[in-house]
Amino acid sequence: MGYGAAIQVRGIAKSFGEVRALDGVDLEVPAGTVLGLLGPNGAGKTTLVRVLTTLLAPDAGSAQVSGLDVVTDAKELRARIGLAGQYAAVDENLTGLENLTMVGRLYGSGRSAAKRRAGELLERFDLLDAAGRPAKTYSGGMRRRLDLAASLVAEPPVLFLDEPTTGLDPRARRGLWEVIEQLVSGGTTLLLTTQYLEEADRLADTIAVIDHGRLIAEGTADQLKARIGGSVLEVTLESPESAPAAIAALDGLGDGEPVVEDGLVKVAVAERSGTIVAAVQRLSAAGVGVDDLVLRRPTLDDVFLALTGHAAEAEPA
Amino acid sequence: MRRLVSDTLVIAERNLVRLPRSPDLLVAFTIQPIMFVLLFRYVFGGAIHTTYGNYADFLIPGIIVQNIAFGGFVTALGLEEDLRKGLIDRFRSLPMSRAAVLAGRTLADIVTNTFSMLVLLVTGLIIGFAFNTTVLEAIAGVLLLIAFGYAFSWVFAFLGMIVSSPESANSLGFIAVFPLTFISSAFVPTQTFPAVLRGFAKVNPFTIVVNAVRYLWEHGQGVGVSNVWFALAWTAGILIVFAPIAVWRYRRAAVR
Numbered sequence: 001m002g003y004g005a006a007i008q009v010r011g012i013a014k015s016f017g018e019v020r021a022l023d024g025v026d027l028e029v030p031a032g033t034v035l036g037l038l039g040p041n042g043a044g045k046t047t048l049v050r051v052l053t054t055l056l057a058p059d060a061g062s063a064q065v066s067g068l069d070v071v072t073d074a075k076e077l078r079a080r081i082g083l084a085g086q087y088a089a090v091d092e093n094l095t096g097l098e099n100l101t102m103v104g105r106l107y108g109s110g111r112s113a114a115k116r117r118a119g120e121l122l123e124r125f126d127l128l129d130a131a132g133r134p135a136k137t138y139s140g141g142m143r144r145r146l147d148l149a150a151s152l153v154a155e156p157p158v159l160f161l162d163e164p165t166t167g168l169d170p171r172a173r174r175g176l177w178e179v180i181e182q183l184v185s186g187g188t189t190l191l192l193t194t195q196y197l198e199e200a201d202r203l204a205d206t207i208a209v210i211d212h213g214r215l216i217a218e219g220t221a222d223q224l225k226a227r228i229g230g231s232v233l234e235v236t237l238e239s240p241e242s243a244p245a246a247i248a249a250l251d252g253l254g255d256g257e258p259v260v261e262d263g264l265v266k267v268a269v270a271e272r273s274g275t276i277v278a279a280v281q282r283l284s285a286a287g288v289g290v291d292d293l294v295l296r297r298p299t300l301d302d303v304f305l306a307l308t309g310h311a312a313e314a315e316p317a
Numbered sequence: 318m319r320r321l322v323s324d325t326l327v328i329a330e331r332n333l334v335r336l337p338r339s340p341d342l343l344v345a346f347t348i349q350p351i352m353f354v355l356l357f358r359y360v361f362g363g364a365i366h367t368t369y370g371n372y373a374d375f376l377i378p379g380i381i382v383q384n385i386a387f388g389g390f391v392t393a394l395g396l397e398e399d400l401r402k403g404l405i406d407r408f409r410s411l412p413m414s415r416a417a418v419l420a421g422r423t424l425a426d427i428v429t430n431t432f433s434m435l436v437l438l439v440t441g442l443i444i445g446f447a448f449n450t451t452v453l454e455a456i457a458g459v460l461l462l463i464a465f466g467y468a469f470s471w472v473f474a475f476l477g478m479i480v481s482s483p484e485s486a487n488s489l490g491f492i493a494v495f496p497l498t499f500i501s502s503a504f505v506p507t508q509t510f511p512a513v514l515r516g517f518a519k520v521n522p523f524t525i526v527v528n529a530v531r532y533l534w535e536h537g538q539g540v541g542v543s544n545v546w547f548a549l550a551w552t553a554g555i556l557i558v559f560a561p562i563a564v565w566r567y568r569r570a571a572v573r
Contacts, residue, residue: 050406053410054409054410055406055409055410075412076412078410078411078412079412081410083406083407083410085403085406085407086403087402087403087406089402089403089404089406089407090404091331091335091404092402093334093335093338093339094331094334094335098331098334102327102330102331103407103411105323105324105327106324106327106408106411106412106413106417107411107412107413108320108412134338150407
């Protein structure tokens, strides 16, 4: 495609009335890679996907997908992308086979070619047994797989998945992750939005963190984790009442203030060596009963908290 | 243009294939109209005085137009559901014609409207309705009703694109359809109406279409051939206004 970038975004802004959903976003996704767009509800993830899939015109800025402009080349662009949204957009009264055949024909294929392609996809997504049943009889995970299959009908070089696993149970989520991993191993460029840090960590080559319509960090999972540096000491107390005593005892041990979160006392520490011994000595001297104590690498949750000042999944829609 | 035709046919097929799988819709297209015929013929009919010897001859054109209007709710609700569930987003992300989703939906409505009309005509023939004109005029009346139903589908397509919930589709549609249906000549002669209502009924397209069909099927008293031309004009006018604005709304449609 001559660019090396399958998706290129420059200064995209979009407001809905007073709300600035996107506030000047710049982004580049090299061909054949997976970008995880990570952010809480309302951060602007879906708006960006809608702009890049031509569903929404931006107020400012420009964006190219596969070298085609999202505004001026919208029509040609639609033939080169696949989109699966958060809604599992399939017709519930049509069977799996009918749904995929319909999408194929709307991409311009003839009936028999569309049907053949639908059969291939149903087999690949393990839906062959359910092919003749209306989609309303499918489980949540099956519907998402059908939706994903529908986005792949035309074998698009660039794929957008907007929160593909939101609302799925853990087993269905892992199943869908495996499907997506197989998919991108074939060279498809993927932009994936998610509020699950674990999901971005597992699927994405690069992660872009978005909040209030702005990109606030970009890098690999390891780079982002390295940004907050060091490790996290987590202490599980025997009794929650001793939390203030534990905080007082651990104050000054690490770089940050000790905090209580989910019943755990957490401290960010830069230097690993000697930390555990020092922590045990301090807590023991203060008479605090300890149930468990670990020193771990930071997760993307810690990163998100450090970058935005709020937890990733807590904010309501 | 070729894409518009082929995409429209794909969408129309989709809307027809799913019909037999929604029993509630089948009831809406068959049982409900029959109930209305029986209600008006046997409950209200005896108390309604028309210049027609037989109330069934007066009633059937009116009830077919009413049925077209009430059947339109299915169109609005179906499109609202497509929008809410993200299907319209999927269609809009495909390299398909921008008008095809609505054109396919309204094309499928022709099939359901015609089917409902046949159910009503058969019911009518059983309770004493008869065509009292030439075969050509009877056919012209059927075609006029199909054309008017098609134009009216676009009104409901537009409604489906602008509402934010099935409830608002229902109430907005009802507010529009109720006066059009009942303040018209569909069920009763308008002579007994107060002056204001009579004025509304006179220009109401439902009155004009019903009277046009009464002319074509019965050569009914007090209805002239001019109703046919006015009915065609209304049909064309509704189509010219509502088809473009419905498609315009579709292009801007978003999941809410």
